[in-house]
Amino acid sequence: MSLASQPRYASHHLRLGRWIAHSVLIEERASGGFLLAPFTAEGERTIFLSGTITLLAPTCPLAEEGLTEAGSLALLQQELDSHEGWTLQLPADDGR
Numbered sequence: 737m738s739l740a741s742q743p744r745y746a747s748h749h750l751r752l753g754r755w756i757a758h759s760v761l762i763e764e765r766a767s768g769g770f771l772l773a774p775f776t777a778e779g780e781r782t783i784f785l786s787g788t789i790t791l792l793a794p795t796c797p798l799a800e801e802g803l804t805e806a807g808s809l810a811l812l813q814q815e816l817d818s819h820e821g822w823t824l825q826l827p828a829d830d831g832r
Contacts, residue, residue, distance in 0.1 A: 746775035747827060749788040753815055754799035757806040762789060762824065770816055770824070772809045787827030793819040 742764055750760040750772075761775040761782065770791060778784055792798065796819045806812050816822065 743781045743783045744779075745783050745785060745789055745824070745826065746778075747785045747787055747789040750812070751788050751790045751798065751803070752806075752812055753796045754802065754804050755806040755812055755815065756788075756803045757809065757812055760789075760809065760812075762791070764824075768822075769820075770822060772813050772816065774809065785827050789827060790825040791816065791822050792825055793822045795819045795821070 744761055744763040746759070746761045748758065750757045750762065759775040761773045763771045763773070765771055775784075790798070796815065
């Protein structure tokens with residue numbers, strides 16, 4: 737599957753390291769990283785998921801407590817760009 741046909745994901749919240757952000761669109765880059773943008777409306781190839789999407793990297797552990805509201809997507813993108821090996825963890829479907 738080419739990256740052009742891969743879906744983009746959006747959710748109520750994005751968790752990354754010690755940060756939490758609201759209404760973020762996540763798209764996978766050809767290089768294997770992720771590109772973040774504000775989520776304003778569903779579009780082609782966009783899947784909106786209820787809950788929290790988490791981005792995980794071996795060198796950027798999730799904070800267990802004290803999440804900080806991200807002031808900007810630029811801050812989160814800088815965090816993404818400064819680490820490698822990110823994986824996207826989608827919210828679990830609990831059947832509700």
